Amino acid sequence: MPSAPLSLLLCPVCREPFPAPGNLPGIPSGETAPTPSLVCPRGHRFDAARQGYYNLLTGSGTKFAADTAEMVQARVDFLAAGHYSRMADDLAGLVASAVPDARLVLDAGAGTGYYLGVVSHALPGADAVALDISKFALRRAARALPAAHCLVWDVWRPLPVADGAVDAVLNVFAPRNVPEFRRILRPGGVLAVVTPQPAHLQEIRALAGMLDIGAEKETRVAAAVEAHFRPAETRHCEYLMNLRPADIRNVALMGPSARHLDRDSLQENLAGLPDTIPVTASFTLQLFRAA
Numbered sequence: 001m002p003s004a005p006l007s008l009l010l011c012p013v014c015r016e017p018f019p020a021p022g023n024l025p026g027i028p029s030g031e032t033a034p035t036p037s038l039v040c041p042r043g044h045r046f047d048a049a050r051q052g053y054y055n056l057l058t059g060s061g062t063k064f065a066a067d068t069a070e071m072v073q074a075r076v077d078f079l080a081a082g083h084y085s086r087m088a089d090d091l092a093g094l095v096a097s098a099v100p101d102a103r104l105v106l107d108a109g110a111g112t113g114y115y116l117g118v119v120s121h122a123l124p125g126a127d128a129v130a131l132d133i134s135k136f137a138l139r140r141a142a143r144a145l146p147a148a149h150c151l152v153w154d155v156w157r158p159l160p161v162a163d164g165a166v167d168a169v170l171n172v173f174a175p176r177n178v179p180e181f182r183r184i185l186r187p188g189g190v191l192a193v194v195t196p197q198p199a200h201l202q203e204i205r206a207l208a209g210m211l212d213i214g215a216e217k218e219t220r221v222a223a224a225v226e227a228h229f230r231p232a233e234t235r236h237c238e239y240l241m242n243l244r245p246a247d248i249r250n251v252a253l254m255g256p257s258a259r260h261l262d263r264d265s266l267q268e269n270l271a272g273l274p275d276t277i278p279v280t281a282s283f284t285l286q287l288f289r290a291a
């Protein structure tokens with residue numbers, strides 16, 4: 001059962017806070033519902049999916065493309081091999097030293113919950129909320145992080161979170177709704193943004209049919225957030241990974257390139273590779289402070 005204080009989460013329909021589980025309408029105090037549900041004071045009800053996440057999106061679908069089951073499986077496999085663990089540890093160190101007493105951390109575009117898990121480990125006193133538009137991703141996040149609230153949500157809509165409720169927002173290779181991130185952060189809270197550098201995966205981008213990374217991403221992120229945050233720290237994290245053909249397949253299929261990738265030519269290109277090849281991982285970690 002997730003432990004994050006429910007009153008900090010808002011009903012997406014009427015924006016009233018969800019009450020604590022013991023006070024849910026119709027459930028006698030001290031008893032728990034057979035299936036944990038989020039029910040707001042006005043009676044809007046969201047049942048947990050069997051896998052433990054909540055779909056808060058109501059009405060017609062969203063125009064944004066969610067990560068597919070294939071993309072999510074590739075991401076799970078690639079991350080489980082530990083290739084991005086150095087970056088994840090750097091991110092966790094950065095966030096934990098910026099807000100050591102954090103009580104609530106939210107990952108916007110959390111995917112499979114990998115980074116939220118590593119950051120939560122560095123902040124054992126904090127509750128966790130994972131937001132993503134992909135239910136396939138959140139199934140995995142809910143399994144990996146049983147104590148977190150995993151919410152299917154579109155970050156371009158007003159977030160279902162109370163003003164000033166959050167100590168740290170994580171945003172790793174995911175869309176950024178900067179005004180909403182600022183609204184939900186307490187003064188002094190932090191926004192941590194991770195973006196790839198142009199050198200990221202440079203040895204395999206063409207071979208694996210991956211899109212190029214635009215230059216100046218770091219500057220563009222800073223410009224996009226400057227009206228709402230002040231810059232606190234920037235770190236570059238660059239190292240070589242030893243990738244097997246299976247890892248290269250996963251890294252190609254887990255990102256946006258997967259949507260237009262020719263699987264047959266990818267397979268042909270991978271067949272000609274040695275057992276492992278050195279490949280650059282190159283990230284920028286930017287920390288911004290809410291005034």
Ligand SMILES: C[S@@+](CC[C@H](N)C(=O)[O-])C[C@H]1O[C@@H](n2cnc3c(N)ncnc32)[C@H](O)[C@@H]1O
Binds near residue numbers: 111112153256
């Ligand atoms: C490149 S993945 C990164 C996932 C995760 N942060 C990681 O690095 O493992 C981008 C994520 O953003 C999610 N996403 C895309 N558009 C979104 C939106 N409008 N609202 C919420 N999540 C979105 C995708 O479903 C996907 O899980």
Ligand SMILES: [Zn+2]
Binds near residue numbers: 011014015041042044
């Ligand atoms: Zn409601």
